[in-house]
Amino acid sequence: MSLPVPSGERYLGPGHQALDLIAHLVAAIEVTPLVAVRSVDRDGIVRFWNHSSARLYGVATEHALGRPLEALMRPASRAADYAAALDRVWRTGRPGAARDWCMRLPDGRAVWIYSTMFPVGRDGVPQQIFCMDVDITARKAEDSARLAAGANFRHLVERSCDAIVLLRRGRIAAANPAALSLFGCAGKDALLRRTLAQLSPPCQADGEASAAAARLRARQARAQGNLRYDWRYLNGAGQPFWAEVLMTSVTLDRQPTFYTVIRDISVRKAAEQSLCLAAQVFENSRDAIVLTDGGHVIAAVNRAYSDVTGFHGAQMLGQPLGAHRCGIEDEAQYQRILAAVEAGGHWQGEVWAVRANGQRYPAWLTLTAIRDARSQVCNYMGMLSDITERKQAEAQTRHQAEHDFLTGLPNRALLLDRLNLALTAARRHHSLMAILFLDLDRFKHINDALGHHVGDLLLREVAARLVRCVRAVDTVSRQGGDEFLIVLTDIGAVDQAAHVAATVLQSITQQYVLEQHRLDVTTSIGIAVYPGDGTDADTLVRHADLAMYHAKQHGRNRYQFFNAEMNLQITERLRFESDLRRAVAERQFELAFQPELDMATGQVLGMEALVRWRHPELGLLAPSRFIGVAEDCGLMVAIGTWVLQEACRHARGWQDEGRPLVVAVNLSPSQFMQRGLAATVREALAASALPSSLLALEITETVLMHDGGGALATLQNLRAMGVSLVIDDFGTGYSRLGHLKDCPVDKLKIDRSFVNDFEHEPAEAAVVSAIIALAHSLKMKVLAEGVETAAQLQYLREQGCDQYQGSYLRGDGMDRA
Numbered sequence: 001m002s003l004p005v006p007s008g009e010r011y012l013g014p015g016h017q018a019l020d021l022i023a024h025l026v027a028a029i030e031v032t033p034l035v036a037v038r039s040v041d042r043d044g045i046v047r048f049w050n051h052s053s054a055r056l057y058g059v060a061t062e063h064a065l066g067r068p069l070e071a072l073m074r075p076a077s078r079a080a081d082y083a084a085a086l087d088r089v090w091r092t093g094r095p096g097a098a099r100d101w102c103m104r105l106p107d108g109r110a111v112w113i114y115s116t117m118f119p120v121g122r123d124g125v126p127q128q129i130f131c132m133d134v135d136i137t138a139r140k141a142e143d144s145a146r147l148a149a150g151a152n153f154r155h156l157v158e159r160s161c162d163a164i165v166l167l168r169r170g171r172i173a174a175a176n177p178a179a180l181s182l183f184g185c186a187g188k189d190a191l192l193r194r195t196l197a198q199l200s201p202p203c204q205a206d207g208e209a210s211a212a213a214a215r216l217r218a219r220q221a222r223a224q225g226n227l228r229y230d231w232r233y234l235n236g237a238g239q240p241f242w243a244e245v246l247m248t249s250v251t252l253d254r255q256p257t258f259y260t261v262i263r264d265i266s267v268r269k270a271a272e273q274s275l276c277l278a279a280q281v282f283e284n285s286r287d288a289i290v291l292t293d294g295g296h297v298i299a300a301v302n303r304a305y306s307d308v309t310g311f312h313g314a315q316m317l318g319q320p321l322g323a324h325r326c327g328i329e330d331e332a333q334y335q336r337i338l339a340a341v342e343a344g345g346h347w348q349g350e351v352w353a354v355r356a357n358g359q360r361y362p363a364w365l366t367l368t369a370i371r372d373a374r375s376q377v378c379n380y381m382g383m384l385s386d387i388t389e390r391k392q393a394e395a396q397t398r399h400q401a402e403h404d405f406l407t408g409l410p411n412r413a414l415l416l417d418r419l420n421l422a423l424t425a426a427r428r429h430h431s432l433m434a435i436l437f438l439d440l441d442r443f444k445h446i447n448d449a450l451g452h453h454v455g456d457l458l459l460r461e462v463a464a465r466l467v468r469c470v471r472a473v474d475t476v477s478r479q480g481g482d483e484f485l486i487v488l489t490d491i492g493a494v495d496q497a498a499h500v501a502a503t504v505l506q507s508i509t510q511q512y513v514l515e516q517h518r519l520d521v522t523t524s525i526g527i528a529v530y531p532g533d534g535t536d537a538d539t540l541v542r543h544a545d546l547a548m549y550h551a552k553q554h555g556r557n558r559y560q561f562f563n564a565e566m567n568l569q570i571t572e573r574l575r576f577e578s579d580l581r582r583a584v585a586e587r588q589f590e591l592a593f594q595p596e597l598d599m600a601t602g603q604v605l606g607m608e609a610l611v612r613w614r615h616p617e618l619g620l621l622a623p624s625r626f627i628g629v630a631e632d633c634g635l636m637v638a639i640g641t642w643v644l645q646e647a648c649r650h651a652r653g654w655q656d657e658g659r660p661l662v663v664a665v666n667l668s669p670s671q672f673m674q675r676g677l678a679a680t681v682r683e684a685l686a687a688s689a690l691p692s693s694l695l696a697l698e699i700t701e702t703v704l705m706h707d708g709g710g711a712l713a714t715l716q717n718l719r720a721m722g723v724s725l726v727i728d729d730f731g732t733g734y735s736r737l738g739h740l741k742d743c744p745v746d747k748l749k750i751d752r753s754f755v756n757d758f759e760h761e762p763a764e765a766a767v768v769s770a771i772i773a774l775a776h777s778l779k780m781k782v783l784a785e786g787v788e789t790a791a792q793l794q795y796l797r798e799q800g801c802d803q804y805q806g807s808y809l810r811g812d813g814m815d816r817a
C-alpha cells in the first residue's frame with residue numbers, strides 16, 4: 001500500500017528516500033487531524049508543518065515553512081527544559097520522552113501540547129527533529145478547573161463551621177478542624193480511626209445502644225443515599241450534646257465512603273425542650289391559663305382552666321375574653337386590669353372570681369401582654385389561681401401571729417395595735433380609756449408545785465374569766481407569763497375602771513378546779529387612765545405595770561391606780577433588788593440564833609436560825625426588810641439554801657461542843673414548794689454531818705394550806721428523813737383542822753401576835769389556850785413565840801404550853817421582826 005503524498009507540501013534538502021518515507025508517514029499521520037506534525041532543522045528553521053500544525057498554531061503551512069520556529073511558537077514556561085530536551089535529541093539522535101509543554105503563540109495564546117520529539121537524519125546524524133504534538137489545551141483547562149474546584153472544596157471543608165468527617169469502613173478517615181473542636185480533640189490523630197459510636201454516650205436518648213444505632217443509621221444512609229438524624233455525642237469534657245447528622249454515601253477513590261456533616265444543635269434542642277416543657281407546663285399547670293390573640297379572643301385554655309373556673313375549655317375557644325372575664329366578679333375591676341395591661345404590659349393581684357356554678361372564690365390573677373419580634377402585642381396570657389387555701393392559711397398565720405397560743409387571747413402586738421386605734425378614737429372623742437395590767441400572785445408556786453401543765457390550765461381559765469368580765473368592745477390580752485392587759489375603751493369615768501378591776505379580782509379569786517387540784521388564786525392589778533396617766537400606748541402600759549407592781553408591794557390581791565410617786569418608789573425598790581442580788585453573790589448574810597426553851601425547866605432545847613443581811617450601806621437588816629423582796633425576785637431559794645447549810649454547820653458545831661441542840665430553820669413558801677427541797681435538806685445534813693434529828697424545819701400555816709395537796713407529800717418525805725417539822729406563826733392562817741390532823745407535824749408555834757396581846761385581849765388568851773389544847777390533842781408540842789414578859793410566861797405555863805421563845809430571857813430585842 002502506498003501512502004499518498006500530501007499536496008501543497010514541499011520536501012526540502014537531501015536524503016530524499018528517507019524523507020519520502022517520512023512524507024508517507026506524515027501523510028498517514030496527516031489523516032489523523034489530532035496530531036500536529038512539524039520539524040525544525042539545526043538552525044531552528046521550520047521544515048515541516050502539516051495541516052494540523054497550521055490549525056493548532058494558527059499559521060498556514062506556507063507561512064511557517066522556512067521561518068524560525070521561535071517566531072511561530074516558544075515555550076510559555078520551562079523554556080530551558082524545552083531547549084534541553086531538543087538539544088538532547090540532537091545530541092543523542094534518539095527520540096525524546098513525550099511531555100506536556102505549554103507553547104506561547106505570537107498572538108499571545110497559550111497552547112498545551114503533548115509532544116514527542118524524534119530525530120530524522122542520515123547516516124545516524126540527525127538532520128531534523130520532528131515533533132508530533134497533540135493539543136491538550138482543553139484537557140489541561142479541565143484539569144486545572146478540576147484542581148481549582150478540589151481546592152475550593154477542600155477550603156470549604158476546612159473552613160466549615162460544621163464538623164465534617166469522612167467515614168470508611170465505619171471509621172473516621174478524615175476530619176476537618178470543626179470536627180476536632182466539636183469533639184474536643186487536640187489533633188487529628190485523636191479522631192482518626194475512631195467510630196462515631198466511640199464518640200457517643202453508651203446509649204442514645206431513647207435508650208438505644210449507640211453502637212447498634214450507629215450501624216443501623218449507616219445501613220439506612222447507604223440504602224437511601226443519605227440520611228439526616230439527631231444524635232447524642234460526647235464533647236471533650238465527656239458531656240453529651242445534641243447534634244444533627246447528615247450522612248451521605250459516596251464513593252471516593254473507588255472506596256465506599258460516608259461524607260458526614262455533624263452540626264451541634266444543643267441550643268436548638270434546648271429551645272425545643274423548653275418549648276416542649278412550656279407546653280407541658282401549660283397543659284399540666286394547676287393554675288388556669290388562658291391565651292388570647294391580640295384582640296382578646298380566646299385561643300387556648302389549659303386543662304386546669306375548667307377545673308378552676310368551671311367554664312369548659314372547648315366552649316371558650318373563639319370567644320371574646322370579656323364575655324366571661326375569667327370569672328372576675330367586678331366588671332369595673334376587670335376594665336381597670338385591661339387598662340393597666342395596655343399601659344404597662346402586665347397586671348397581677350388578687351381578685352374575687354365566680355365559678356361557672358356561681359361559687360365565689362379569691363383568686364390571684366396575672367395578665368400579661370405578649371409581644372412579637374416587632375414589639376407588637378400578639379397575644380395575652382392570663383393565669384388564675386384559686387387562693388382560697390392560701391388565704392385561709394394566711395388568716396391562720398395572722399391569727400397565730402396576733403394571738404397567744406395558750407389562751408387564744410390577742411397577744412401584745414395585736415393589743416398595741418388595738419390600743420393605738422382606741423387612743424386615736426379617744427383623742428377624737430375626748431373620751432377616757434383605761435388600761436388594766438394584771439399579774440397573777442405567786443403563780444410561780446403553782447408551776448413549781450403542780451407543774452407547768454396545771455399552770456397552763458390555770459392561765460386558760462383565768463383568760464376565760466377575764467373575757468367574761470369586760471364588754472365586747474374591750475380587749476383582753478395575754479402579754480406572756482402570767483401577765484394580762486385589758487384595754488377598757490371609752491369609759492365614762494375613772495370609777496368604771498375601778499369597778500371592772502374589782503369585778504376581775506372577784507372573778508379571779510373564785511376557786512379553780514383543775515384536774516384533781518383545787519386552787520385559790522389572786523391577782524394584782526395596776527390601772528392607768530388616758531389621758532391623765534399618759535397619752536401614748538407605751539406610757540400607759542408602763543404606768544399600769546408600775547401600778548401593778550405597787551399593788552404587789554402592798555399585799556397583792558388588790559388593784560392600784562397609777563400615781564406619780566410610784567416611779568420613785570419603784571426605782572428605790574429596783575435598787576434594793578439589785579443590792580440583794582449582789583448580797584447573794586457576795587454572801588452578805590449572817591445567822592442569829594434564838595433559843596427555844598423548855599417551859600418547865602427553862603432548859604435550852606434548840607435554836608431558831610434567823611437570817612440577817614449586813615447591807616454595806618444600811619447596816620444589819622432584819623429579815624422583814626428583805627425576805628419579801630427576795631421572794632418576789634426569785635432569790636429566796638438561794639438565800640434559804642445558804643441559811644439551811646449554815647444552820648446545820650452551826651448545829652454540828654454545838655453538838656461537837658457537847659450541846660446537841662435542835663436547830664430550827666424557816667422555809668419560805670418558795671423554798672417549800674421547790675421540787676428539790678428534800679435533796680437540798682439531805683445535802684445540807686450530809687455536808688455538815690448533822691444527825692437529822694437535830695434539824696427542825698419550819699413552814700407557815702399559809703404555805704401548808706395553799707399548796708393544793710403537794711405539801712403533805714413533801715412533809716412526809718422530810719419526816720421520813722428524820723427531820724422534825726414545825727408549823728410557824730400558827731393562828732394567823734386559816735388552817736383546816738381536818739387537814740392539820742393528817743400532817744406529820746411535831747410542833748406548832750403560836751404566833752407572837754396572840755402572845756403579845758392576850759394580856760389585854762381575853763379573846764386572844766382564849767385562842768392561845770385553844771391552840772395549846774389543839775396541839776396536844778394532835779400529839780404535837782406547842783411553842784409560844786415572842787414571849788416578852790414574866791406574866792406572859794406564867795400564863796403560858798399555866799395553859800400547859802411546852803416551850804417558848806422570845807426576848808424575855810434574851811433581852812437583846814433581836815426577836816423576829
Ligand SMILES: Nc1nc2c(ncn2[C@@H]2O[C@H](COP(=O)(O)OP(=O)(O)OP(=O)(O)O)[C@@H](O)[C@H]2O)c(=O)[nH]1
Binds near residue numbers: 454
Ligand atoms: N404554766 C406556765 N407558766 C408560765 C408561762 N409563761 C411563764 N410562766 C411562768 O410564770 C411565772 C411568772 O412568775 P412571776 O409573775 O414572775 O412571779 P409570781 O410567782 O407570779 O409572783 P408575783 O408575780 O410576784 O406575785 C414564772 O414562773 C414563769 O416560768 C406559761 O406559758 N405557762
